[in-house]
Amino acid sequence: MHVIELVQIEKHFQGQAVVHPLSLSIKEGEFLTLLGPSGCGKTTILRMIAGFEQPTEGQVLLAGQNVTDVPANKRDLNLVFQHYALFPHMTVEDNIAFGLKMKKMPRQLIKERVDEAVTMTQLTPLRERFPHQLSGGQQQRVAIARAIANKPKVLLLDEPLGALDLQLRKNLQSELKHLQRTLGITFVYVTHDQEEAMMLSDRIVIMNHGRVEQIGTPREIYARPQTLFAATFVGENNVFSSPEGLFAVRPEKLVPQRESGAKKSGVIEDVQYLGSVHKLLVQLDNEPMKVTIALDISDDRPWEVGERVGVNWSTKDEVIIGP
């Protein structure tokens, strides 16, 4: 059963296509991420699903129903906004209760739902506070609580962790994942952070310039990127050209060797020690490009900057990414 279906939707702003024709089906209970650099159209897609933007062409189906012309306030889904958009003149509690009050829910039920939402997001001691009295992470929690209190079929999240610092983001990522599993709600998540996308998602849609580059599980996308953009946007990659076309080899699949017979050779330009891995940056001979080789902890050979080295890999690790 598909909760959301986008049928050939496209969006133009002033004659400019920001989203090229796109079809996408999102399964019930799925954690789907729209991943791409800023301006790739991912937020526009989210806003079309939410009902804030009308697609120029195509249809949006929600649980099988065509909702293309249904306004945002009548769609059974909720959006967690990028900058939270909490109501500054309302307490945490009133913010969370807002959607339920709009639905004219009985008072008792509202109380239960709010209690449930604050408990789940660990906001119980902050119920009476106003948004400006909260830290960024706490505001983020309120934004999520306000959305899930409505028990929507689908929760849309627009870069929800974008404004937070790294440590907090890591914590909230696992909380989000946990929340999604517990609630069993479908999450449609927008981010430009590929690591975040890999960690959270069941499926990732990679977007660039308003087009879908690839749709797949994190594993598929990492191991089998289909386009140059997908290959280089998610994780580090080395792209080579051959008469047959472009192919990519991940840094951990490259092997440095001092013996002759390697596919390429070059000079080590930098050695980066990162703890669990160390990386060699090699400037190839007769080619403008540099490659990165990642070596795991088991490699204890000393590598020197300026040293000549061969770069080898096995053909099965080549991933064809284009003509």
Add this chain to the structure above:
Amino acid sequence: MRKSRFLLTPVLLWLSLFLIVPMLIVVGISFLSRDSLGNIVFSFSLEGYKTFFDPLYLGIYWDTLVLSLLTTVICLLVSYPLAYYIANASPRIQTWGLILITVPFWINFLIRTYAWVLLLRTQGVVNSLLLWVGWIDEPIQMLYTYGAVLLGMVYNFIPFMVLPIYVALEQMDKRLLDAASDLGASRWKAFRHITLPQSKSGIMTGAVLVYVSTSGMFVVTDILGGAKSSMISNIIQSQFLGARNWPFGAALSVIFVATSLVLILLFNRAMQARHQRVGEGR
């Protein structure tokens, strides 16, 4: 923090020299008496306050309150939609809207008010026009009526209401409306629960500005109201200048300022109370 306090010195000096000290002098005078020539005599008296309770003055006091409040309410009703429109328009229209609102200030206040005399008098533009169209058979008495005074007040003080409301609306985060809509609020409910509370500070500022300016205004009453209608400020003016009864004028001033302060406080309180109940409503 401490160091920057000296920046307040000029304004504090200014306020104490030209506002607080004169106010204290006025309060002092209101408790003194005067001799037959109008000179102030340094002996304690409540004569000024007693005179206030003359039905004539009580009536004027009441009229002033009603006129000022009415002006404030009408200004609010006219200005809010206008401010809302400008705040939500394109940047170009916003600039032009604001210019058009401030244009009247480029012309002297008296001239603007006298212009209304030309429009409203018996042989004035409005009457001539209505006669010409044939809607009336003889000129209507518009000038020197309560309505003319009200019109003049509203006309003069609309910008005082529009500008603060505009600022409040313009500064509001428009994404809040998306959020409200996402949570199921119709446009009206989003306005009622989000926009309106968010523009409260503007409404408060505007209302206080208009109320205080209207209630202290005597020129408009003089020019458009003629001799018939007086406001408390006309009386105060005449007590200080014409009648030379300073203690009475001072007493009226004190009562008047006190009334304004109490009203503003009550108004503030009412707005605060609303604040607490936001989101509870229908």
